[in-house]
Amino acid sequence: MLRERLAFFGALCAILVSINLATADPNECELPPGLREEIAQYQPVVDSIFQHIVSGEYAGKTWQSLLEFTDRFGPRLTGSKQLEDAIDFAVQEMIAEGLDNVHTEEAIVSHWQRGREWAELVEPFQKNLPMLGLGKSVGTAPEGIRAEVIVVESFEEFENFTADQVEGKIVVFVPAWAGYGATVQYRSESASVAANKGAAAVLVRSMAPFSIGTPHTGTLSYDPEVRRIPAAAITVEDAMLLLRKYRRGDKMIIHLKMDAMNLDPTISRNTIGELEGHTFKNTSVVVVSGHMDSWDVGTGAMDDAGGVFISWKAVTFLKAMGLRPRRTIRAIYWTAEETGLEGADEYEKQHSEDEKDEFNVFFESDSGTFKPTGLDFSGNSDAHCIFAEIAKLMPGFNDFTYTEGTVGSDIGNWERRGFPGVSLRNKNENYFWYHHSEGDTMELEDPHDLDRSTALWAATAYVIADLSIDIPKDVTDYKPK
């Protein structure tokens, strides 16, 4: 039960990795009368949006804004002044750009601090173990934990150990990389699984398929019934070394020191700016979004300032072009995604009274803004048909997928309840080389790729927001907890 809940949570925390293609075949779609012709009429405005953003006056501006933002505020950990400063800046800038209804909405969020930390193999030889404490982990005592090591590849293997064997040990979990969705349970759950048998601390192989000695952080989730023990990620290389040594029978001792602390929850804010619709203002809203917070390593340029900026600049550039659709396009920069979708959850709670009417479609980009190739769409088969028709307008793109599942992190709650969703397909094959690591920086972002991403985002959102009909949805009567 714990494992299921945590795995679900873990899967939410970042990109959706595997997508079940829906059965609806766009070639067999029957659209409402006249809709195909109506959509085709948007071709000139779509072309104009692309021209302005990709080769016209806005070319390079998404990248430039993203650079200035990440250079100015650095990493934006939930609970940090840096995140709140970045939010204040976004508000001021969006007001200066003339966006509509610029404001923030508060959310109570976790406040975890990393502090100083290190890990070291001290026997049978000395080696520093580069590491990153996992988000929400407790720290060690000031002198650290110095303990013998058990190394396993899986939870199944760990089941073979008795509490007597585990008591007081540092347990190292070294799961083979099987994709993020399938492997991240080890980051989420290992601490409680090991603590349940009396472990003193846990180390986990970083969630990455390739490494240059790089640790990758991310949040864990403690079982409330189990003692909380410190947990950190080590590099792929060190994890493999420890696993081989343990299997050879080498007795190993690790010294782990973490000053991590969970402080009292604090207040952060979702950040909102709009291009208000000329007909519908606060109903049938098209949300374009990314998350403002990041981990405290790198500068979170990829995860997820890139998603924030293509959403932000899509609205900014549409506004500057004098385009105002029928419905409102609302840019939302979620807070506290990394600590467990705390910003999105609070937003949903605050908007749940009227959300069936308030929202039309949710966009989120949270799986990289590398070279864009198309979009992922989720929703019912009627929605698929309309998305497929809109997709034909997008110049130079041919990679569109349709799913009945979810395609976003923060927008997952809405998608699961029947709202249509859209996310950015992009050449993110190496996304997990950098994810939650010191490698998540502006080095990964390319001006032209960002221009094309912003243009695709802007044009798709504009057409959806301006159509004569809403995108179909089958929203259940769920209320958030």
Added chain:
Amino acid sequence: MLRERLAFFGALCAILVSINLATADPNECELPPGLREEIAQYQPVVDSIFQHIVSGEYAGKTWQSLLEFTDRFGPRLTGSKQLEDAIDFAVQEMIAEGLDNVHTEEAIVSHWQRGREWAELVEPFQKNLPMLGLGKSVGTAPEGIRAEVIVVESFEEFENFTADQVEGKIVVFVPAWAGYGATVQYRSESASVAANKGAAAVLVRSMAPFSIGTPHTGTLSYDPEVRRIPAAAITVEDAMLLLRKYRRGDKMIIHLKMDAMNLDPTISRNTIGELEGHTFKNTSVVVVSGHMDSWDVGTGAMDDAGGVFISWKAVTFLKAMGLRPRRTIRAIYWTAEETGLEGADEYEKQHSEDEKDEFNVFFESDSGTFKPTGLDFSGNSDAHCIFAEIAKLMPGFNDFTYTEGTVGSDIGNWERRGFPGVSLRNKNENYFWYHHSEGDTMELEDPHDLDRSTALWAATAYVIADLSIDIPKDVTDYKPK
């Protein structure tokens, strides 16, 4: 003058990056009468060596031995017990394998210890700066150095700063990557260049063309006339961030803490095992080599346990095959390469009386044992002609280069004085992704590539050691200092 000396030293410390092709054209070679036919007669034995090592009973064994060695001893910093334990192990193993004249020869070497260390940007925002203190750097006071920052791209740019401006600051050097040979001067010299104007400490962009938030260490060289200040490498990403911020006028403060210490010089050992020649024992020796020490990050599998093991196993497998050439093949595993060729220098000093007669050709592999493609040869034009003829025997290889310069690190002294040299060409385009970092581990080594490297090494050394004539050389009368 200082800069020239340090640059020269820096270039020695690792692989030779650019090679000047010699003018000798192997197609126009005139070989001594009968030599071409003599060399051709080695084809069956060369084929047999390859067969045994690549697909026969020794297949996979170089990799297996390398794995067990690096897993057992970990990183092997000069001055460490781990290095000396590894040397003891190599001696025992070579004796067990029945190699000839197994022994060590002492060298007095540097003894630097890293200790605990960290760096942090504290203003205008907080960010941990992953770093590695540079080898031989002094540490900071216990409370660290907290100082304002100057960031420059080059020594030329730094010349514009006055001592008043630099006094008490942390200077960050962010040279553009122009290849290792051209860039490494910034690692070697920055500390003294900055200290000369009163800097408190130095940070240098890691010597790497690509990074996932990975710092790369390496040795520095203090000008004896200048105050020694702490120096460390930071990641490429953070260096670029600091440079951009500085150029925008952001005032930055960094807190740097390093417990690094230079202890009294200590004794280490070059490790030697031979396949003794049936005719010449201690003259016209063919040396095959790599260096045993590594940095204290990763496990030094690439730099340079791979070079050690292809040299070691070449001799082991020739011996096991019952092949005994005319001349001795001597495997040497140099100590203290990373701290400045200290082991090779001492070996040269001890062997300088008779070295003109003692040595024939020096092999060293110290630029990776990725997929092998051929060999680099250095020497005079007569040597080139013979090497080119031998190269034709090597099955499946076609990438051979000839130079009048040097092709090795530890063997550079000999090559510069006219001894022929040989090193391994291999697909090491990404060598500097991993070099001197936590990414230098067994993940980079492939069993089949190692087999082919060992076979190429063994077959080439065997033919050279068994030829009726020595490889020509023009040795000067230099005596080492």
